[in-house]
Amino acid sequence: MRRSIVNDPEDLVPEALEGLMLSHPLMLDLHEEHRFITRRRPATDKVGLVSGGGSGHEPLHAGFVGTGMLDVAVAGAVFASPTALQVLEATKAADAGRGVVQIVKNYTGDVLNFRIAGEISGDDAVETEMVLVDDDLATDTGVADGPGRRGTAATVIVEKLCGAAAEAGASLQEVAAIGRRAAGRARTMSLALSAGTHPGDSEPQFTLEDDEVELGVGIHGERGRDRVPFRDADGLTELLLEPLRAELALHRGDEVLAIVNGLGGTYPLELNVVARSLHHHLADAGVSIARSLVGSFVTSLDMHGISITLMPLDDEQARLWDAPVRTPALTW
Amino acid sequence: MRRSIVNDPEDLVPEALEGLMLSHPLMLDLHEEHRFITRRRPATDKVGLVSGGGSGHEPLHAGFVGTGMLDVAVAGAVFASPTALQVLEATKAADAGRGVVQIVKNYTGDVLNFRIAGEISGDDAVETEMVLVDDDLATDTGVADGPGRRGTAATVIVEKLCGAAAEAGASLQEVAAIGRRAAGRARTMSLALSAGTHPGDSEPQFTLEDDEVELGVGIHGERGRDRVPFRDADGLTELLLEPLRAELALHRGDEVLAIVNGLGGTYPLELNVVARSLHHHLADAGVSIARSLVGSFVTSLDMHGISITLMPLDDEQARLWDAPVRTPALTW
Incomplete structure (x- = not known):
């Protein structure tokens, strides 16, 4: 059997996010209520990048928040999607006025909650584009209306390439296109x-x-x-x-x-x-x-x-x- | 039980070193015969830094070879010291004419083999200073002539501080003093x-x-x-x-x-x-x-x-x- 180094398992994700933030005090900040990590100094005048999903996949996603990669990472419980409300607040936090690309691993809950958040954030005049990562060849069934391939490690590639493009001043559509192209090839x-x-x-x-x-x-x-x-x-x-x-x-x-x-x-x-x-x-x-x-x-x-x-x-x-x-x- | 992702366990260390080198082709080089990793572009006009020890502690030590840290890392078998001959060749490879600081975790075999190598390398006009890392408080018995405290994670601190000092042009004695001071306090x-x-x-x-x-x-x-x-x-x-x-x-x-x-x-x-x-x-x-x-x-x-x-x-x-x-x- 394996025992875990945790306090109350219910507190694991918020405590771990706090620990990550405390260990990178110049780089990261934590939004406690909605459990997302942002850059300590939010970027300005660039397309925002938000990603996230269930916990248990660390360092994905919060470990990739910083210059040249993500602006915001939002965390669900272990292996569970963050809620649409969390994603909404994270998406808004990622916006610096030029729109937000959401990088989403292809799981039903994540896709649903990021989509709802993207739609609602439009009410706050935040323009969003979703990039779906679906690289897991083992789940390529060829069925057109199935759930499709799962998203796994190619997420790192998509986050890195989109992050670099956003940092260099690319537009919302350009950043999204770069992400989709990478996701399509990995x-x-x-x-x-x-x-x-x-x-x-x-x-x-x-x-x-x-x-x-x-x-x-x-x-x-x-x-x-x-x-x-x-x-x-x-x-x-x-x-x-x-x-x-x-x-x-x-x-x-x-x-x-x-x-x-x-x-x-x-x-x-x-x-x-x-x-x-x-x-x-x-x-x-x-x-x-x-x-x-x-x-x-x-x-x-x-x-x-x-x-x-x-x-x-x-x-x-x-x-x-x-x-x-x-x-x-x-x-x- | 745990199964390992290995080929012949006898080949594990050389294969892993080769894999590390191939994954960092611009940063690292591998000396196959004596199983040490060097910087791809050896530094000039600075004090050299060599460390090493048994394998199984990765990323220590080879993961810390590069600008601002080690020049050379030499690897023994899993949990076994490299031989004196390996350490000798690694020490010589670390020398750029201003002497070499050997950073050694306090284990009998490592200390012996680094000491022998340090003495013999003097025959090749390589001046050496050894910094012993002995941070493990659990083994602090207070016995004056015992084996002393083991060396563990403070090695990373000693390698980092000595590496920065060497890169900045400090002398052999200065780099060694910085290492000993850190080892003494951690x-x-x-x-x-x-x-x-x-x-x-x-x-x-x-x-x-x-x-x-x-x-x-x-x-x-x-x-x-x-x-x-x-x-x-x-x-x-x-x-x-x-x-x-x-x-x-x-x-x-x-x-x-x-x-x-x-x-x-x-x-x-x-x-x-x-x-x-x-x-x-x-x-x-x-x-x-x-x-x-x-x-x-x-x-x-x-x-x-x-x-x-x-x-x-x-x-x-x-x-x-x-x-x-x-x-x-x-x-x-």
């Missing part, structure tokens, strides 16, 4: 060796046999699309890479942005071994990793697993990716 | 709710009952000095803080640098709750956290636990702490 595959455990619970969300791997797992502990035999790091990397390579139709000479993401309980030695394997696998196919992130950026509590996100990278995207960023979880 | 206390599991093993290094906490645990899974009853985050924070406050004789009006460090399996929600609690506890005592780091910087594989490091901060140290740094794991 795909992710995930696997887990063990599930996360909710704060306050003692048992993980699901259990696997010793020789099983959950392939296509979601960041809320959603079950995968397959259970496959356990294998070594090179083999696990290939399991994730193969469907991505096919879906993205990667060819010799292509350059990609890659995220090797830990799901919470994966340690850096493991992530770096997977990063190495990914580099070699792609190099063998003539594809080069032009930019990458390796770390735990979009997590699922303490789930032991990894995800790989790939996006073919063009020059404009590389320029936006390279632009300065200064947030708790991403700085260059 | 203290750490750790606790674990569960132990880490060696890559390739299936069972953790030790097990606890559901109502037990290992207080004073080491970063190699060394047993603590007490087993105490489990309690909430505020209570756990107080357990760590009380002996630190007494040892450091903190008084109303003091300013400290604080590190809230996850030991590997602790997720950000938990770390941020502890950071909040630490801020409030210290504020109640009139002590303010002038600078802080919250994250998993000095780990013990996937151990679920936390450490708190405190160091009374003076103006010179604050200035060195604030100086720019650009490494995989720390950038500002």
Whole structure:
């Protein structure tokens, strides 16, 4: 069983947000009532960027608030959407007069609450555009009127590129278009060796046999699309890479942005071994990793697993990716 | 049981180092034979800084190689010192003609191998100074000829302050003095709710009952000095803080640098709750956290636990702490 370092689990999210803010006193501010984090010095004369969703995926989203990335991140309870009222207040807080792009992972509750907030904020003369992130290839059923693919680690790419564009003075429509283009090109595959455990619970969300791997797992502990035999790091990397390579139709000479993401309980030695394997696998196919992130950026509590996100990278995207960023979880 | 995302466990460290290097191609280079990471562009005309030790504590040490921090980090096997030959080659690689400060955590094997390397490197006209980090208050037995306190998370402070001083042109003796002063003032206390599991093993290094906490645990899974009853985050924070406050004789009006460090399996929600609690506890005592780091910087594989490091901060140290740094794991 896992025990959690928490006080009353009901207070976990507000206490953690307060802790994050206190640890970055020059960078972040906290709106206690509606549980959103803003930049300490709000930006002026730029398109605002708001994101958010359920907690338990840290450092996403509040860890990406700061110059060059988000203006506001709003937090629901663990694995639960923030309310429409929270999102409304967060969206209004993100507005500096040039409109707000909402970056939303594709989950029913999040999409609904951000949409309602976007509509209502129009009454306050805040113009909004929503960018939906739906990168999780495991949930690509091809059904036109289904819920669609889930949003996972590509959110970091979308937040970074939109953040750079907004900082550089792009218009509301331009920032949204950059986000949609990134979301349209980035795909992710995930696997887990063990599930996360909710704060306050003692048992993980699901259990696997010793020789099983959950392939296509979601960041809320959603079950995968397959259970496959356990294998070594090179083999696990290939399991994730193969469907991505096919879906993205990667060819010799292509350059990609890659995220090797830990799901919470994966340690850096493991992530770096997977990063190495990914580099070699792609190099063998003539594809080069032009930019990458390796770390735990979009997590699922303490789930032991990894995800790989790939996006073919063009020059404009590389320029936006390279632009300065200064947030708790991403700085260059 | 925990399964690991590895290939052959024998290859884990070199593969992980290669993965780290491939993920930071503009920043890092890898010396394969002697398993050390250097800056891609070696610095010139400054004191060199080398650190290292057993693996399994990532991002320590290789994650702190870069401008404003280390020049070279050398890696042993998991929880095992690098050899004297490795350290010798790493020390020589760190030299740019003005001598090398070796930053060494206080463990018998590390101290021995760095000392031998320091002596032999003198034959190659490389002048060295060793800074010993021994911050772990749980191992402060007061015995004069014992092994002394272990070195843990204060290593990050020593590496950062020495790195800034070296970058600013300080002499070998000045950099070493800054490191020794920081090591002399920083203290750490750790606790674990569960132990880490060696890559390739299936069972953790030790097990606890559901109502037990290992207080004073080491970063190699060394047993603590007490087993105490489990309690909430505020209570756990107080357990760590009380002996630190007494040892450091903190008084109303003091300013400290604080590190809230996850030991590997602790997720950000938990770390941020502890950071909040630490801020409030210290504020109640009139002590303010002038600078802080919250994250998993000095780990013990996937151990679920936390450490708190405190160091009374003076103006010179604050200035060195604030100086720019650009490494995989720390950038500002």
